[in-house]
Amino acid sequence: MKTKNNPTLYAITMIEKTKLQMLKLGIEGEIIKHPETDGTHSEVIAKALNIPLDHIIKCLILRSKRGKLVSAIILGNQSLDFKKLEEISHMKKFSLASKKLVQEKIGFPIGGVPPIAAIDKIPIFVDEKVMSKNFIIGSAGTPFHGLKLIPSIFKKFNITISDIHKH
Numbered sequence: 283m284k285t286k287n288n289p290t291l292y293a294i295t296m297i298e299k300t301k302l303q304m305l306k307l308g309i310e311g312e313i314i315k316h317p318e319t320d321g322t323h324s325e326v327i328a329k330a331l332n333i334p335l336d337h338i339i340k341c342l343i344l345r346s347k348r349g350k351l352v353s354a355i356i357l358g359n360q361s362l363d364f365k366k367l368e369e370i371s372h373m374k375k376f377s378l379a380s381k382k383l384v385q386e387k388i389g390f391p392i393g394g395v396p397p398i399a400a401i402d403k404i405p406i407f408v409d410e411k412v413m414s415k416n417f418i419i420g421s422a423g424t425p426f427h428g429l430k431l432i433p434s435i436f437k438k439f440n441i442t443i444s445d446i447h448k449h
Contacts, residue, residue, distance in 0.1 A: 309435050310435075311429050316428060328358060331419065345376065353395075353399075355409065397420040410443055417430055
């Protein structure tokens with residue numbers, strides 16, 4: 283049975299993939315299930331989990347003009363400042379990566395990319411405001427599961443922490 287044709291099996295596979303990545307990287311976190319709420323919109327998931335919007339994070343996978351991929355992690359109530367990201371990354375003209383490219387290179391579907399999925403795969407840029415939170419919740423591999431983390435885990439890896447949100 284193909285996992286893509288069976289949504290339940292596919293979700294289990296993506297969650298297991300997230301857990302394996304956590305184990306491989308030595309990251310502690312909590313998988314949170316929200317089956318009736320599609321977590322692709324930060325506002326919806328914050329309301330469903332009854333937590334402030336600024337504790338939800340977005341993990342964006344972007345493609346530069348030359349085809350290089352990066353991950354940008356910002357708070358749910360923020361917008362990415364593409365110009366700041368260009369300056370910090372020394373890359374130009376970012377756009378959101380396609381579904382196919384994200385699945386192929388990162389291994390997760392858009393709307394389900396965990397904030398730890400791109401570690402050791404592509405450069406990661408975390409907004410400095412993310413680091414000020416006592417906890418954050420990003421995706422855990424599916425739009426219906428969240429991954430609760432302590433932001434300080436990002437300091438363990440070769441990740442750039444900077445101001446990348448619009449003011």
